[in-house]
Structures are given as structure tokens and as C-alpha cells.
Amino acid sequence: MKGLAAIYxxxxxxxxxxxLAWILLLVVLFYQAYFFLLVLSNPSRGPEVNEALSLVLxxxxxxxxxxxxxxxxxxxxxxxxxxxxxxxEFLLTAPVxxxxxxxxxxxxxxxxxxxxxxxxxxxxxxxxxxxxxPDWGQxxxxxxxxxLASGLFCxxxxxxxxxxxxxxxxxxxAILANIAMFALPPLVxxxxxxxxxxxxxxxxxxxxxxxxxxxFQAGVLDSAHVIFFLAWTAAALFLAVRVVESRRWxx
Amino acid sequence: MIDxxxxxxxxxxxxxxxxxxxxxERGEVVGFLGPNGAGKTTTMRMLTGFLPPSGGTVRVDGFxxxxxxxxxxxxxxxxxxxxxxxxxxRVQEMLWFQGRLRxxxxxxxxxxxxxxxxxxGLAERARxxxxxLSKGQRQRVGLAVALLPEPEVLVLDEPTSGLDxxxxxxxxxxxxxxxxxxxxxxxxxxxxxxEATCPRVIILQxxxxxxxxxxxxxxxxxxxxGFVRLELARPVELERARTDLAAxxxxxxxxxxxxxxxxxxxxxxxxxxxxxxxxxLAHARGWTVRELSWQxxxxxxxxxxxxxxxxxxxxxxxxxxxxxxxxxAA
Numbered sequence: 001m002k003g004l005a006a007i008y009x010x011x012x013x014x015x016x017x018x019x020l021a022w023i024l025l026l027v028v029l030f031y032q033a034y035f036f037l038l039v040l041s042n043p044s045r046g047p048e049v050n051e052a053l054s055l056v057l058x059x060x061x062x063x064x065x066x067x068x069x070x071x072x073x074x075x076x077x078x079x080x081x082x083x084x085x086x087x088x089e090f091l092l093t094a095p096v097x098x099x100x101x102x103x104x105x106x107x108x109x110x111x112x113x114x115x116x117x118x119x120x121x122x123x124x125x126x127x128x129x130x131x132x133x134p135d136w137g138q139x140x141x142x143x144x145x146x147x148l149a150s151g152l153f154c155x156x157x158x159x160x161x162x163x164x165x166x167x168x169x170x171x172x173x174a175i176l177a178n179i180a181m182f183a184l185p186p187l188v189x190x191x192x193x194x195x196x197x198x199x200x201x202x203x204x205x206x207x208x209x210x211x212x213x214x215x216f217q218a219g220v221l222d223s224a225h226v227i228f229f230l231a232w233t234a235a236a237l238f239l240a241v242r243v244v245e246s247r248r249w250x251x
Numbered sequence: 252m253i254d255x256x257x258x259x260x261x262x263x264x265x266x267x268x269x270x271x272x273x274x275x276e277r278g279e280v281v282g283f284l285g286p287n288g289a290g291k292t293t294t295m296r297m298l299t300g301f302l303p304p305s306g307g308t309v310r311v312d313g314f315x316x317x318x319x320x321x322x323x324x325x326x327x328x329x330x331x332x333x334x335x336x337x338x339x340x341r342v343q344e345m346l347w348f349q350g351r352l353r354x355x356x357x358x359x360x361x362x363x364x365x366x367x368x369x370x371x372g373l374a375e376r377a378r379x380x381x382x383x384l385s386k387g388q389r390q391r392v393g394l395a396v397a398l399l400p401e402p403e404v405l406v407l408d409e410p411t412s413g414l415d416x417x418x419x420x421x422x423x424x425x426x427x428x429x430x431x432x433x434x435x436x437x438x439x440x441x442x443x444x445x446e447a448t449c450p451r452v453i454i455l456q457x458x459x460x461x462x463x464x465x466x467x468x469x470x471x472x473x474x475x476x477g478f479v480r481l482e483l484a485r486p487v488e489l490e491r492a493r494t495d496l497a498a499x500x501x502x503x504x505x506x507x508x509x510x511x512x513x514x515x516x517x518x519x520x521x522x523x524x525x526x527x528x529x530x531x532l533a534h535a536r537g538w539t540v541r542e543l544s545w546q547x548x549x550x551x552x553x554x555x556x557x558x559x560x561x562x563x564x565x566x567x568x569x570x571x572x573x574x575x576x577x578x579x580a581a
Contacts, residue, residue, distance in 0.1 A: 006351035010337070017339040086333030090396075093299045094352045095325035248303055250262075 003096030007104025008111075015074065015112050024070060028116040031066060032056040036123050049132045057120050057142035058149065059217050064209065067113070067146075067153055068182060072174035074109040075157030076167040079244065084165065092248070102162075102241045106154050106233075113150035117143055138219030145216025148229040149208060153178055155236035162243035182208055206232070252277045252404060252434040253298065258307035260293050267293045269458040270307070277403075280430040282449030283438035284554060289455040291438040292332055295408050298436070299329040311404060325353070328402035332409050334393035338382035342373065342392055345381060346399055353400040360399075367395040372421060386413040394422070398429075405429060407437040411444055423448050442551045452550065454557055461557045469553050478520045478546050481529055484539035485513035492517065495536060499528055514541060 015021045039052035056063060079102075082088040091101050120143060124134045160174035161167070185207035188200045204210070208229075215225035253275040260268040268290040275281055283291045296302040298309055300320045309316040311323045336345055343364050350360025368374045371391040376384065381392060390413050397405060410426070411419045426448050429435060439445050445452055452469060454462040462469050470477075483492065492515060493507045502521040510516050519525060524545050533540050 002354045003352055006348060009351070010348050014337065014339065082335075086331055086335035087337065088335075089296075089301050089331050089333070090335040091352075093301050093324055093327070093329050093331075094349075095321045095354075096352055097321065248301065 003094070004100040004104050004107075007091070007096065007101055008107050011078065011105050011108030012111055015108060020073070021112060024073065025116055028066065028070070029119050031062070032119050033123070035060070035062045040127075049127050049134050050138060053120055053124060053127075053134055053139055054142055054217055056123065057117060057139070057146045057217075058212050059142070063146070064182060067150060068178040069175055070113060070116070071109065071150060071153035072157040072160065072171040072178065074112060075105070075154050075161050076171035076174065077161070078105045078109070078158060079161040079240075080165055080167050080170045083247065088244075088247075092244075098244055099237075099241050102158060102237055102244060106151065106158055106237055106240075109154040109157070110147065110151040113154065114143075114147040117146045117150070135219065141216050141219050141221050144221070145212055145225075145229075148216075148226065148233075149212060152208070152229055152233045152236065155233045155240065156181075158240040159236055159243060162240050162247070181206055185210065252279070252312060253436065254308075254310040255294075255298070256308045256310075258294065258297060258309060259305045260290075260297060260302060261305045267458055268297070268304075271455075271458070271460045272307075273453055273460065273463055275434055275436060277434055278430070278432075279451060280426070280435045280437075280449050281451045281453060282445035283436065283453055283455060284440070284442070284445050284550075285438075285455035285461075286440060290458040291440075291455055292408055294455070295329075295406050295436070295438060296331075299327050299406055300324050325400075326402055327404045327406055328397035328400055330393050330397040330405075330407045330410055332412075334389055336381045336389060336392055336396070339380070341378050341380055342368070342384075342395075343377040345392065346395060349396050349399045355400070363399050363401070364395075367398045370398065370425060371395045372418075387415060387418050390414055391418070391422070394425075403433060405433055405435045405437075407435065409439055410437055411439065411441070419444075442549075442554060446550050454554060456557060462553070466550055470550065477524075478518045479525050479529055480542060480544050480546050481517040481519060481533070481540070482510075482542035483515045483517070483533070484541050485515070487513075487515040487538070489515055492536075492538070495532060496529070499525070499532060501525055501528065518546075 036052050036056050039048060039055050042048070051059070054060075058064070079088065082091070092098065120139060124136065124139050127134055156177060157170075157174045160177065161170040164170040164173060185200070185203040186209070188196060188203050191197075191200065211225045211228045215222040253273075255274070256272050258268060258271050259266070271290075271294065283294070285291050293302065297304045298311070298316065300316050300323055303317060309323075312326050314322040314326070316323045337348075340348070346364040346367065347357075347360050350357075350363065355363070364377070365374070368377055371394050373388060373391055373395065376388065381389060384392065390410070394407070394410060397407065407426075411422050414422060423444070426435060426437065430448075437445075437449065446466065449466075451465050452462070453460055454469075481496075487509070489507055489509055493505055496502060496505045496507070496517060496519055499521075501523075502519055502525065504520045505517060507515055507517040519529060526543055526545055530540070530543055533543070
């Protein structure tokens, strides 16, 4: 566990020591603020504080677009570049389990995203001062769900980073995979015929958006949906560890 | 301390390390010598648990490198060839990170950081960014990182590459000092490096152990590695001199040739240092001696000999050096 904590701390520090993380934070802040204000200042319906807040925390496509691209950008270098520079050799010959190395990295990237999503709390405070108190419970569950979803996509990003030797390729492939994972279930649902129905049933199992909507967005902390995210994250991390191990065998 | 049995490693069809076995006792300093691509780095990676072997076993302090990987890793300080360091960290931060990875307490990690930086001569660069250091300085930071956990075994892959001659001397002195308390395995393709630091040498060639022994043993086995060089001033009757020299007791072979300037150069091989006998002979024959010197056999000659032999006579097989024939090789 000590090794895991050491890796986690190092990776988090590494993220903040690189300019990319700060740029991404800035982008997130502007992007989120834009969509928040867009809903809030909708002239036809009047200010809907909770709707605006849920939009920036998983309630709408803008958030998912951001998550699906940010997670790969954060994780792309974590294994591919370290494998090239020999740092992976350093980590994998330290008395730390392979799993701890991968999980530490995933936790660092997830922490960064959770921090980025916490900008929603700022918006909440703002509207509170302006006299329209938000539903803090719903806001918090939405933030928790956003962080859990971030964990899943960071784990997928690490799988890609372990598979591909250049960071850019790793990021590109991870974004493609993320989009497929996110967009396939609703696409398949619109298919007709028995094959389409079967496929839709299978893809239901990986429907991130639906699980998110069904629970966190509504402000309900349902253990089934928490487990959905944790289980898929664990599966992706397991896969990433296996890929790292297979790299040892290949040399 | 390290017990390697029938270790092999293949990369696809390529056999990088082919059935090598050796043992290192506690406190031994052993040099891995071999041309590029001989399997030095691959072997070291298998010892440190980075690469799993294709066949054979590695035991460090009784622990199997595959089954008790973490126990083995905790006992080894490893400096990889590429000297991996986080360039965006400061020197001391890198060392603290290594301390945390090894489960040291904060105070202990800080104390040891001071000690190892002093040892590698970088105490005043503790707060420098690693990315801003020169290659030689980074090499020494890498050494400090390997030393920090105070491991029982040190595995150093080309520890002196990229250093200037002065730093090289310092690192050699450091390794000699470390060897008093630890088992050290280091690799190099630079012969004087190994000659200066390692009493025992393992020569690798195409994934095989071509020779294994102390420097004196190996050089003795070479047979004819050392010889007496005798240069005679003109005019010289070359054939006469050659037969006279060959008739001397203890002489095995004589190579004599006229140099461009008319003087004659002879290489006399026999049982040890024959300078005394040659000098007396020259005196008796009335030759004018320009040079009479003992050419010490070196590891370099042994190495080129073995490498050459393998390349030309046994392209794929392992060759042990011939049994001792020259007694007095020193």
C-alpha cells in the first residue's frame, strides 16, 4: 500500500508539474461556465438552477464530450512514454506490485478530473449568493457520479497507453474507444429486428450514460449504479495490468 | 547471493541469452564484459525481475525471481542502462520518491538522500531540476537512486557511460568502496573499466558465457598472452637470432621480423617472464639491445582473443578458454 501511495503522489505531482494539466483545467472552467450560463440565461424558460448545474455534471452531452477527450489526454503518457524513457523499468523493478503502479496512475488521473469537476460547486455557491439555492445533495451525488465515470474512462485510457507505444496514438485510440462505448448503446437501441434487440440488450450492460442518468443525475445514490462503475473500472484496470505484464514477456 | 542456473531468454526467434549459469557470493564484485548485443543488459533485466526468463532460474538471497519477485526487488539496487529519472523533478525529490517506493520513513529517506548525494558528489545539486543536469550528473543521480535503499545487491548497467575521465575515476573508487559491504554486478564494454574495478570477470559473447574467473586466472588461461619483447639494433642476422632464441630453455615460440629501419623485433613466448635469460643471451652474442620488456597479458587481449575465436571458429557455440599453459602470467 505504501508503494501505491508513493506512485499516486508522484503521478499527481507529475500532472501538475506539466503545463498540459493547467491548460486543461482552464479549458474545463471556461467550457463548464459557458454551458452553465447558457442554460441559466435561457430567456424562454427562466433560470433553472438545478438543471444548469446538472448539465455541467453529466446531465448533458457537453460534459461527456469533455470527459471522453480529457481522460485519454491525461493518461496517454502515463505508460507509453514511461515505457520508452525507461521509467517503467524503474517502477517495475521497485518492490511494488504491477497492480499498484497502474492503480496509482489511474487514481492520480481520476483525482485530477474530480478536481476539475468540482468547479460545479463554485457555480453552486455563486447562485446561492445570488438568492437561488441549489439542491446541494443532488449536486454532490452528480459530482460523485462524474468522478466515478472519470475513474472508468481513466482506466480505459491507461489500457490504451499500455497498448500503444506513442502517447498521441494512445490518446487517439482511447478517444475512439470512449466514443464507441458511449455512443453505441443509444445507436443500437434504434435498430430494428431481433438481432438489433439482442445487441441492444448486450450493450445495455455497458451503457454509461443510462446508468448515470438513472442514479447520480437524479440525486439518488444507488449502490447498483455505483457498483456498475466500480466493476467496469476494476475490469479495465485489470486489463491494463495484464497488458503491462505482457510487455515484460515481450521485452 | 545470486544464483543463476541455465538462464535463457528469447525474443521471438532470437536467442539473446542461451543457457548461462553462474554464482555470486556475498560481497563479490563481478564485471560483465561483452560486446554490444552479447546479452549483458538482458541478463541484468532478468536478475532484477524486469524481464521474466524464458528458461532457467534466478535466485537472489534464496528468493526466486519469479515466485518471490518483490522480495528479490527489495534486495536489489538497479541502475538501468537508460538511467530513468523524472526530468521534471528535483534531484532530492527523485530520491525521496525512491525512499517512499521502498517504504522508508520520511526522516530516514531525507537522511539517506544527504548521504548518497555526498557519496556521488552531487550534494550541492540537490535542489536542481534533473532535466537541467548534464549527462554525467544524471548518471550519478541514477547511481544515487540505486544506492538509496542500501541494497544488499547492486546491479549497475554501464555505470560509467557518459562520464568524463575524472568522474569515471570517482565512480570506480565509489564502486570499490561499496564492494566492501555489498555484492556488486556491473556491466561494461569498456575493458579498462572492468580491469580497474572487478576482481572477477564474466565474459559474455552471443548469449553464452565465454569465460568466467578472476582476471589473473583468465589471463593465465589465455596462454601466450604475455611475452617478452626484444628489439635488437642493426645489423642483425635475423635467422641466426631466431634459432638462438628458440634454442633457449623455456622458450615456446619466437616471432622475429625486420622493421623498416633495419632493426629487428622479436616476440618471445615461453614459460613466464624470460627477460633474464634473454638478456644473458644477448650479452653472450654481443647483440645491441634497444628494448627488452615484459608485455603483461591484459584482459583486452583475452577478450579480443575470445571474441575472435567465437566469431571465426565456433559461430554459435560456447568456448572455454584453453587450460593454463603459461604458468608465470602475472
